[in-house]
Amino acid sequence: MKIEHNHEHHEKATGNLLFVFILNIVFNVIVIFGGLITNSVAILADCLHDLSDTISIGLAWVLEHISQKNPNKNYTYGYQRFSILGAVITSIFVIIVSVIVISESITRLLNPVAPDAGWMLLVAIVGLIFKGISVFKLHNGETINEKAILFHLLGDVFGWIAILIISVILMFCEVSFLDPLVSLTISMWLLYNMGKTLHESVCVLLQKSPKNIDVCEIESQIENLNHIDKIIDIHLWSLDGIDSVLTLKIKIDDVNNGVNVKKEIYNIASKYHIVDTNVEFM
Structure with missing residues:
Protein backbone atom coordinates (compact mmCIF):
# COMPACT_ATOMS: atom_id res chain seq x y z
CA MET A 1 0.00 0.00 0.00
CA LEU A 206 22.15 4.94 5.48
CA GLN A 207 18.57 3.71 5.99
CA LYS A 208 18.89 3.09 9.71
CA SER A 209 15.51 2.37 11.27
CA PRO A 210 13.89 5.58 12.60
CA LYS A 211 14.83 6.33 16.19
CA ASN A 212 11.21 7.20 17.07
CA ILE A 213 9.88 3.83 15.88
CA ASP A 214 10.47 0.57 17.72
CA VAL A 215 10.87 -2.14 15.06
CA CYS A 216 10.37 -4.88 17.65
CA GLU A 217 7.12 -3.26 18.73
CA ILE A 218 5.75 -3.21 15.17
CA GLU A 219 6.95 -6.76 14.61
CA SER A 220 5.21 -7.92 17.77
CA GLN A 221 1.91 -6.25 16.80
CA ILE A 222 1.96 -7.87 13.36
CA GLU A 223 2.89 -11.32 14.71
CA ASN A 224 -0.09 -11.14 17.08
CA LEU A 225 -2.53 -10.75 14.18
CA ASN A 226 -4.71 -13.69 13.17
CA HIS A 227 -3.54 -16.03 10.38
CA ILE A 228 0.13 -14.99 10.60
CA ASP A 229 2.55 -17.85 11.15
CA LYS A 230 5.84 -16.00 10.96
CA ILE A 231 7.51 -12.79 9.83
CA ILE A 232 10.30 -13.96 7.54
CA ASP A 233 11.78 -10.55 6.73
CA ILE A 234 11.15 -6.95 7.81
CA HIS A 235 12.78 -3.70 6.68
CA LEU A 236 12.02 -0.23 8.00
CA TRP A 237 13.73 3.02 7.03
CA SER A 238 12.98 6.74 6.80
CA LEU A 239 12.79 8.88 3.67
CA ASP A 240 13.52 12.21 5.34
CA GLY A 241 13.53 11.71 9.11
CA ILE A 242 9.73 12.11 9.20
CA ASP A 243 8.03 9.75 6.74
CA SER A 244 9.05 6.08 6.72
CA VAL A 245 8.83 2.98 4.51
CA LEU A 246 8.09 -0.60 5.62
CA THR A 247 8.54 -3.83 3.64
CA LEU A 248 7.57 -7.27 4.92
CA LYS A 249 7.76 -10.92 3.90
CA ILE A 250 5.24 -12.94 5.89
CA LYS A 251 4.17 -16.57 6.08
CA ILE A 252 0.41 -16.94 6.62
CA ASP A 253 -1.76 -20.01 7.21
CA ASP A 254 -4.01 -19.40 4.19
CA VAL A 255 -3.49 -17.01 1.26
CA ASN A 256 -7.26 -16.48 1.11
CA ASN A 257 -6.92 -14.43 4.30
CA GLY A 258 -4.30 -12.20 2.68
CA VAL A 259 -6.55 -9.20 1.97
CA ASN A 260 -7.72 -8.86 5.58
CA VAL A 261 -4.20 -9.41 6.93
CA LYS A 262 -2.83 -6.64 4.70
CA LYS A 263 -5.53 -4.21 5.86
CA GLU A 264 -4.63 -4.88 9.49
CA ILE A 265 -0.91 -4.39 8.77
CA TYR A 266 -1.63 -1.11 6.94
CA ASN A 267 -3.58 0.13 9.97
CA ILE A 268 -0.65 -0.64 12.25
CA ALA A 269 1.84 1.04 9.90
CA SER A 270 -0.26 4.21 9.53
CA LYS A 271 0.17 4.94 13.25
CA TYR A 272 3.94 5.41 12.80
CA HIS A 273 4.20 7.93 9.91
CA ILE A 274 4.88 5.00 7.58
CA VAL A 275 3.79 6.33 4.18
CA ASP A 276 4.58 3.25 2.09
CA THR A 277 3.97 -0.35 3.23
CA ASN A 278 4.70 -3.35 1.04
CA VAL A 279 3.63 -6.84 2.14
CA GLU A 280 4.63 -10.08 0.41
CA PHE A 281 3.17 -13.45 1.43
CA MET A 282 5.29 -16.62 1.33
Whole structure:
Protein backbone atom coordinates (compact mmCIF):
# COMPACT_ATOMS: atom_id res chain seq x y z
CA MET A 1 0.00 0.00 0.00
CA LYS A 2 1.27 3.43 -0.89
CA ILE A 3 -0.04 6.48 0.92
CA GLU A 4 0.36 9.83 -0.87
CA HIS A 5 3.38 11.54 0.66
CA ASN A 6 2.48 14.47 2.87
CA HIS A 7 4.47 17.50 1.67
CA GLU A 8 2.90 19.92 4.14
CA HIS A 9 5.89 19.94 6.50
CA HIS A 10 8.29 20.52 3.59
CA GLU A 11 6.18 23.36 2.16
CA LYS A 12 6.13 25.06 5.55
CA ALA A 13 9.88 24.50 5.93
CA THR A 14 10.53 26.08 2.51
CA GLY A 15 8.60 29.23 3.46
CA ASN A 16 10.33 29.50 6.83
CA LEU A 17 13.80 29.04 5.33
CA LEU A 18 13.18 31.65 2.63
CA PHE A 19 12.11 34.21 5.24
CA VAL A 20 15.15 33.48 7.41
CA PHE A 21 17.45 33.54 4.35
CA ILE A 22 16.39 37.07 3.39
CA LEU A 23 16.64 38.23 7.00
CA ASN A 24 20.18 36.86 7.29
CA ILE A 25 21.37 38.49 4.07
CA VAL A 26 20.45 41.87 5.52
CA PHE A 27 22.00 41.09 8.87
CA ASN A 28 25.18 39.72 7.32
CA VAL A 29 25.98 43.15 5.88
CA ILE A 30 25.39 44.75 9.29
CA VAL A 31 27.68 42.29 11.10
CA ILE A 32 30.55 42.73 8.61
CA PHE A 33 30.61 46.48 9.23
CA GLY A 34 30.08 45.91 12.98
CA GLY A 35 33.07 43.57 13.19
CA LEU A 36 35.37 45.99 11.36
CA ILE A 37 34.30 48.97 13.47
CA THR A 38 34.49 47.25 16.89
CA ASN A 39 37.65 45.16 16.33
CA SER A 40 35.91 42.41 18.32
CA VAL A 41 37.03 38.84 17.59
CA ALA A 42 33.68 37.54 18.85
CA ILE A 43 31.87 39.71 16.31
CA LEU A 44 34.42 38.94 13.59
CA ALA A 45 33.94 35.25 14.39
CA ASP A 46 30.22 35.78 14.12
CA CYS A 47 30.80 37.33 10.70
CA LEU A 48 31.99 33.89 9.59
CA HIS A 49 29.08 32.23 11.35
CA ASP A 50 26.65 34.63 9.70
CA LEU A 51 28.21 34.09 6.31
CA SER A 52 27.87 30.34 6.80
CA ASP A 53 24.31 30.96 8.05
CA THR A 54 23.39 32.75 4.85
CA ILE A 55 25.00 30.16 2.57
CA SER A 56 23.59 27.25 4.57
CA ILE A 57 20.08 28.67 4.75
CA GLY A 58 20.10 29.47 1.03
CA LEU A 59 21.22 25.94 0.21
CA ALA A 60 18.74 24.44 2.68
CA TRP A 61 15.93 26.47 1.11
CA VAL A 62 16.81 25.28 -2.42
CA LEU A 63 17.04 21.61 -1.40
CA GLU A 64 13.88 21.84 0.73
CA HIS A 65 12.07 23.27 -2.31
CA ILE A 66 13.33 20.40 -4.49
CA SER A 67 12.18 17.87 -1.87
CA GLN A 68 8.56 18.76 -2.63
CA LYS A 69 8.72 17.50 -6.21
CA ASN A 70 6.55 14.49 -7.01
CA PRO A 71 8.00 11.03 -7.70
CA ASN A 72 9.03 10.19 -11.26
CA LYS A 73 10.80 7.40 -13.17
CA ASN A 74 14.22 8.55 -11.93
CA TYR A 75 13.22 9.19 -8.31
CA THR A 76 10.47 6.68 -7.69
CA TYR A 77 10.25 7.53 -3.97
CA GLY A 78 10.20 11.24 -4.72
CA TYR A 79 12.69 13.93 -3.74
CA GLN A 80 12.19 14.01 0.02
CA ARG A 81 15.79 12.98 0.69
CA PHE A 82 17.03 16.23 -0.80
CA SER A 83 15.94 17.76 2.51
CA ILE A 84 18.29 15.36 4.34
CA LEU A 85 21.05 16.17 1.85
CA GLY A 86 20.61 19.83 2.83
CA ALA A 87 21.00 18.94 6.50
CA VAL A 88 24.19 16.96 5.81
CA ILE A 89 25.81 19.74 3.75
CA THR A 90 24.78 22.41 6.25
CA SER A 91 26.16 20.41 9.19
CA ILE A 92 29.51 19.77 7.48
CA PHE A 93 29.82 23.41 6.46
CA VAL A 94 29.06 24.73 9.96
CA ILE A 95 31.48 22.23 11.53
CA ILE A 96 34.29 23.44 9.24
CA VAL A 97 33.52 27.09 10.03
CA SER A 98 33.40 26.33 13.77
CA VAL A 99 36.85 24.74 13.64
CA ILE A 100 38.20 27.87 11.90
CA VAL A 101 36.62 30.12 14.53
CA ILE A 102 38.00 27.96 17.36
CA SER A 103 41.49 28.31 15.90
CA GLU A 104 41.14 32.10 15.63
CA SER A 105 39.72 32.35 19.16
CA ILE A 106 42.68 30.42 20.63
CA THR A 107 45.07 32.78 18.82
CA ARG A 108 43.26 35.82 20.24
CA LEU A 109 43.23 34.27 23.71
CA LEU A 110 47.03 34.17 23.60
CA ASN A 111 47.16 37.74 22.27
CA PRO A 112 44.04 39.61 23.48
CA VAL A 113 42.96 42.78 21.66
CA ALA A 114 40.70 45.33 23.35
CA PRO A 115 37.47 45.77 21.32
CA ASP A 116 35.25 48.88 21.17
CA ALA A 117 32.72 48.09 23.90
CA GLY A 118 30.17 50.73 22.88
CA TRP A 119 29.87 49.53 19.31
CA MET A 120 29.89 45.93 20.52
CA LEU A 121 26.81 46.63 22.63
CA LEU A 122 24.97 48.24 19.71
CA VAL A 123 25.78 45.42 17.28
CA ALA A 124 24.85 42.80 19.92
CA ILE A 125 21.39 44.34 20.38
CA VAL A 126 20.79 44.35 16.62
CA GLY A 127 22.10 40.77 16.43
CA LEU A 128 19.72 39.55 19.11
CA ILE A 129 16.74 41.09 17.31
CA PHE A 130 17.57 39.57 13.92
CA LYS A 131 18.61 36.16 15.20
CA GLY A 132 15.76 36.02 17.70
CA ILE A 133 13.23 36.49 14.89
CA SER A 134 14.95 33.78 12.82
CA VAL A 135 14.95 31.27 15.70
CA PHE A 136 11.28 31.98 16.43
CA LYS A 137 10.43 31.32 12.79
CA LEU A 138 12.15 27.91 12.80
CA HIS A 139 11.63 26.69 16.38
CA ASN A 140 8.64 24.47 15.46
CA GLY A 141 10.28 23.03 12.34
CA GLU A 142 9.77 19.29 11.75
CA THR A 143 12.42 18.54 9.13
CA ILE A 144 16.03 17.73 10.02
CA ASN A 145 17.02 20.40 7.51
CA GLU A 146 15.24 23.06 9.60
CA LYS A 147 16.68 21.66 12.82
CA ALA A 148 20.22 21.89 11.43
CA ILE A 149 19.69 25.57 10.62
CA LEU A 150 17.97 26.14 13.97
CA PHE A 151 20.99 24.84 15.94
CA HIS A 152 23.21 27.14 13.93
CA LEU A 153 21.00 30.13 14.68
CA LEU A 154 20.71 29.19 18.36
CA GLY A 155 24.49 29.30 18.55
CA ASP A 156 24.35 32.82 17.16
CA VAL A 157 21.69 33.87 19.68
CA PHE A 158 23.79 32.62 22.59
CA GLY A 159 26.74 34.37 21.04
CA TRP A 160 25.02 37.72 20.84
CA ILE A 161 23.76 37.40 24.40
CA ALA A 162 27.33 36.74 25.53
CA ILE A 163 28.70 39.61 23.41
CA LEU A 164 26.12 41.95 24.90
CA ILE A 165 27.14 40.97 28.44
CA ILE A 166 30.84 41.23 27.60
CA SER A 167 30.41 44.66 26.02
CA VAL A 168 28.84 45.95 29.25
CA ILE A 169 31.66 44.42 31.34
CA LEU A 170 34.32 45.91 29.06
CA MET A 171 32.87 49.36 29.63
CA PHE A 172 33.99 49.10 33.24
CA CYS A 173 36.77 46.48 33.30
CA GLU A 174 39.82 45.67 31.16
CA VAL A 175 39.20 41.97 30.49
CA SER A 176 39.87 41.59 26.78
CA PHE A 177 40.34 37.80 27.06
CA LEU A 178 36.57 37.38 27.63
CA ASP A 179 35.86 38.23 24.01
CA PRO A 180 37.76 35.29 22.42
CA LEU A 181 36.85 33.03 25.36
CA VAL A 182 33.14 33.45 24.62
CA SER A 183 33.74 32.89 20.92
CA LEU A 184 35.60 29.66 21.73
CA THR A 185 32.85 28.40 24.06
CA ILE A 186 30.04 29.07 21.58
CA SER A 187 31.96 27.46 18.72
CA MET A 188 32.55 24.32 20.81
CA TRP A 189 28.84 24.14 21.66
CA LEU A 190 27.96 24.57 17.99
CA LEU A 191 30.48 21.91 16.96
CA TYR A 192 28.93 19.41 19.38
CA ASN A 193 25.33 20.00 18.31
CA MET A 194 26.03 20.10 14.59
CA GLY A 195 27.96 16.85 15.01
CA LYS A 196 24.81 15.28 16.44
CA THR A 197 22.71 16.66 13.60
CA LEU A 198 25.17 15.32 11.03
CA HIS A 199 25.06 11.89 12.69
CA GLU A 200 21.26 11.87 12.62
CA SER A 201 21.19 12.92 8.95
CA VAL A 202 23.73 10.29 7.90
CA CYS A 203 21.76 7.60 9.76
CA VAL A 204 18.71 8.49 7.64
CA LEU A 205 20.75 8.33 4.43
CA LEU A 206 22.15 4.94 5.48
CA GLN A 207 18.57 3.71 5.99
CA LYS A 208 18.89 3.09 9.71
CA SER A 209 15.51 2.37 11.27
CA PRO A 210 13.89 5.58 12.60
CA LYS A 211 14.83 6.33 16.19
CA ASN A 212 11.21 7.20 17.07
CA ILE A 213 9.88 3.83 15.88
CA ASP A 214 10.47 0.57 17.72
CA VAL A 215 10.87 -2.14 15.06
CA CYS A 216 10.37 -4.88 17.65
CA GLU A 217 7.12 -3.26 18.73
CA ILE A 218 5.75 -3.21 15.17
CA GLU A 219 6.95 -6.76 14.61
CA SER A 220 5.21 -7.92 17.77
CA GLN A 221 1.91 -6.25 16.80
CA ILE A 222 1.96 -7.87 13.36
CA GLU A 223 2.89 -11.32 14.71
CA ASN A 224 -0.09 -11.14 17.08
CA LEU A 225 -2.53 -10.75 14.18
CA ASN A 226 -4.71 -13.69 13.17
CA HIS A 227 -3.54 -16.03 10.38
CA ILE A 228 0.13 -14.99 10.60
CA ASP A 229 2.55 -17.85 11.15
CA LYS A 230 5.84 -16.00 10.96
CA ILE A 231 7.51 -12.79 9.83
CA ILE A 232 10.30 -13.96 7.54
CA ASP A 233 11.78 -10.55 6.73
CA ILE A 234 11.15 -6.95 7.81
CA HIS A 235 12.78 -3.70 6.68
CA LEU A 236 12.02 -0.23 8.00
CA TRP A 237 13.73 3.02 7.03
CA SER A 238 12.98 6.74 6.80
CA LEU A 239 12.79 8.88 3.67
CA ASP A 240 13.52 12.21 5.34
CA GLY A 241 13.53 11.71 9.11
CA ILE A 242 9.73 12.11 9.20
CA ASP A 243 8.03 9.75 6.74
CA SER A 244 9.05 6.08 6.72
CA VAL A 245 8.83 2.98 4.51
CA LEU A 246 8.09 -0.60 5.62
CA THR A 247 8.54 -3.83 3.64
CA LEU A 248 7.57 -7.27 4.92
CA LYS A 249 7.76 -10.92 3.90
CA ILE A 250 5.24 -12.94 5.89
CA LYS A 251 4.17 -16.57 6.08
CA ILE A 252 0.41 -16.94 6.62
CA ASP A 253 -1.76 -20.01 7.21
CA ASP A 254 -4.01 -19.40 4.19
CA VAL A 255 -3.49 -17.01 1.26
CA ASN A 256 -7.26 -16.48 1.11
CA ASN A 257 -6.92 -14.43 4.30
CA GLY A 258 -4.30 -12.20 2.68
CA VAL A 259 -6.55 -9.20 1.97
CA ASN A 260 -7.72 -8.86 5.58
CA VAL A 261 -4.20 -9.41 6.93
CA LYS A 262 -2.83 -6.64 4.70
CA LYS A 263 -5.53 -4.21 5.86
CA GLU A 264 -4.63 -4.88 9.49
CA ILE A 265 -0.91 -4.39 8.77
CA TYR A 266 -1.63 -1.11 6.94
CA ASN A 267 -3.58 0.13 9.97
CA ILE A 268 -0.65 -0.64 12.25
CA ALA A 269 1.84 1.04 9.90
CA SER A 270 -0.26 4.21 9.53
CA LYS A 271 0.17 4.94 13.25
CA TYR A 272 3.94 5.41 12.80
CA HIS A 273 4.20 7.93 9.91
CA ILE A 274 4.88 5.00 7.58
CA VAL A 275 3.79 6.33 4.18
CA ASP A 276 4.58 3.25 2.09
CA THR A 277 3.97 -0.35 3.23
CA ASN A 278 4.70 -3.35 1.04
CA VAL A 279 3.63 -6.84 2.14
CA GLU A 280 4.63 -10.08 0.41
CA PHE A 281 3.17 -13.45 1.43
CA MET A 282 5.29 -16.62 1.33
